[in-house]
Amino acid sequence: MEPKIIKVSAIKNGTVIDHIPAGGAMAIVNFLKLAKDKTVMLGINFDSKKMGKKDVIKAEDKELTAAELNQVALFAADASVSIIRNFKIAKKFKIELPQTFLDIVKCPNPKCVTNQESVKTKFNLFKPKPLSIKCQYCERIFSREEIALK
Amino acid sequence: MNFLNRDIISISDFTKEEILHVLKHAKNFKQKPNQKILDGKIMASLFFEPSTRTKLSFDTAMKRLGGAVIGFADAGMTSTAKGETLQDSIEVIEKYADVIVIRHPIEGAARLAAEKTDKPILNGGDGANQHPTQTMLDLFTIQETQKKLEGLNIAMMGDLKYGRTVHSLAQALAHFKAKLYFISPDSLKMPEHIKNELKDKKIKFSEYKKISDIITKIDILYDTRIQKERFPDLYEYEKVKNLYILKLSDLKNAKKNLRVLHPLPRVNEIEYAIDQTPYAYYFQQAANGLYVRQALLSLVLGAIK
Numbered sequence: 001m002e003p004k005i006i007k008v009s010a011i012k013n014g015t016v017i018d019h020i021p022a023g024g025a026m027a028i029v030n031f032l033k034l035a036k037d038k039t040v041m042l043g044i045n046f047d048s049k050k051m052g053k054k055d056v057i058k059a060e061d062k063e064l065t066a067a068e069l070n071q072v073a074l075f076a077a078d079a080s081v082s083i084i085r086n087f088k089i090a091k092k093f094k095i096e097l098p099q100t101f102l103d104i105v106k107c108p109n110p111k112c113v114t115n116q117e118s119v120k121t122k123f124n125l126f127k128p129k130p131l132s133i134k135c136q137y138c139e140r141i142f143s144r145e146e147i148a149l150k
Numbered sequence: 151m152n153f154l155n156r157d158i159i160s161i162s163d164f165t166k167e168e169i170l171h172v173l174k175h176a177k178n179f180k181q182k183p184n185q186k187i188l189d190g191k192i193m194a195s196l197f198f199e200p201s202t203r204t205k206l207s208f209d210t211a212m213k214r215l216g217g218a219v220i221g222f223a224d225a226g227m228t229s230t231a232k233g234e235t236l237q238d239s240i241e242v243i244e245k246y247a248d249v250i251v252i253r254h255p256i257e258g259a260a261r262l263a264a265e266k267t268d269k270p271i272l273n274g275g276d277g278a279n280q281h282p283t284q285t286m287l288d289l290f291t292i293q294e295t296q297k298k299l300e301g302l303n304i305a306m307m308g309d310l311k312y313g314r315t316v317h318s319l320a321q322a323l324a325h326f327k328a329k330l331y332f333i334s335p336d337s338l339k340m341p342e343h344i345k346n347e348l349k350d351k352k353i354k355f356s357e358y359k360k361i362s363d364i365i366t367k368i369d370i371l372y373d374t375r376i377q378k379e380r381f382p383d384l385y386e387y388e389k390v391k392n393l394y395i396l397k398l399s400d401l402k403n404a405k406k407n408l409r410v411l412h413p414l415p416r417v418n419e420i421e422y423a424i425d426q427t428p429y430a431y432y433f434q435q436a437a438n439g440l441y442v443r444q445a446l447l448s449l450v451l452g453a454i455k
Contacts, residue, residue: 111257112258113259116256117236117237118235119237136261138277139279139280141346141347
């Protein structure tokens with residue numbers, strides 16, 4: 001019998017974020033500062049029946065809230081989240097797109113005031129599918145592909 | 151409907167009813183422009199970019215209503231030249247004035263200024279983004295010439311990519327179910343984000359390369375200058391600068407009620423021969439800026455409701 005290959009170990013307590021678009025995990029770990037003082041395991045480019053390829057994040061001893069996770073909804077809109085306690089799934093939820101995004105993404109418009117002065121960016125959700133957001137300052141609308149986490 | 155201390159930043163912040171309310175008051179001011187209802191009030195006029203009409207009409211609007219004006223027409227003569235940020239400038243100037251008008255080359259500057267003060271901010275144009283008072287005077291002029299605003303056929307020609315006046319006007323006309331015709335070179339087409347907003351609001355629009363394709367259909371031709379100062383690449387500007395010159399012969403088959411509007415300044419895009427025809431309405435349009443700005447200043451300062 002073929003041995004079962006476990007690519008990322010189970011965690012005793014913490015948060016698992018699954019179904020992240022392939023290549024997106026590192027930006028999320030950095031933005032949420034997950035690796036600041038806790039152990040984080042990453043799975044990059046795993047095969048996925050649902051998505052083709054996916055990333056997975058397992059953050060040990062850290063329970064992320066829905067509010068924290070919704071900040072990264074732009075980059076992992078279909079991600080599923082499990083809170084793990086004593087190796088068991090205690091809670092499961094899906095990331096939800098918020099209506100506003102404060103200080104999360106950089107405005108791609110070089111002539112936006114947020115790229116000229118010390119100002120936190122503010123975007124409103126314009127359309128959920130296909131995803132687009134509108135800068136509250138320069139009023140330009142951007143697709144998911146045009147934006148990057150700060 | 152409450153305009154007291156309201157910021158006038160973007161035409162998209164206003165409902166149809168609010169726009170019509172402003173136009174109603176503008177009509178009253180056109181009949182009686184000299185009313186001392188802003189006596190004792192001070193307007194700060196902060197122009198970080200060149201302006202003739204917007205600055206002078208705001209300044210005149212305030213003065214004809216009995217108010218006073220402070221400010222500048224050239225940021226090079228201010229502490230901006232020393233590196234002072236816009237935010238710091240507003241934090242100081244708002245202590246001297248009751249209302250602030252600002253024109254700035256950076257998009258979102260007026261919105262940022264509004265966050266730094268409780269005093270009303272009026273956006274006189276922020277980069278290629280918005281110019282809401284221009285839009286309101288454009289709507290006032292369209293209403294004046296066509297006796298209505300609903301269901302008109304309106305063409306916009308020239309620089310539709312960088313032209314903030316056409317962006318704002320297209321957004322505003324969505325309230326009034328206009329049918330829009332965009333005429334421009336390929337490199338200066340109406341941006342996708344504006345077209346997407348129009349599609350979202352189910353506003354019909356179509357795109358053309360020549361005015362002759364639609365001249366018989368339209369009630370308003372809104373012409374715009376190809377703006378050299380907005381081009382990141384001057385070579386691209388040189389390729390298109392003379393492509394869209396409106397000639398008298400272009401208006402041969404126009405409807406009798408057609409009016410040609412232009413936010414000005416005009417460089418070479420409208421032949422001078424058109425000025426003497428009933429079609430030309432761009433100078434009257436500029437005059438209407440005074441009355442619309444009087445209405446807005448009076449509303450935000452609480453002198454009228």
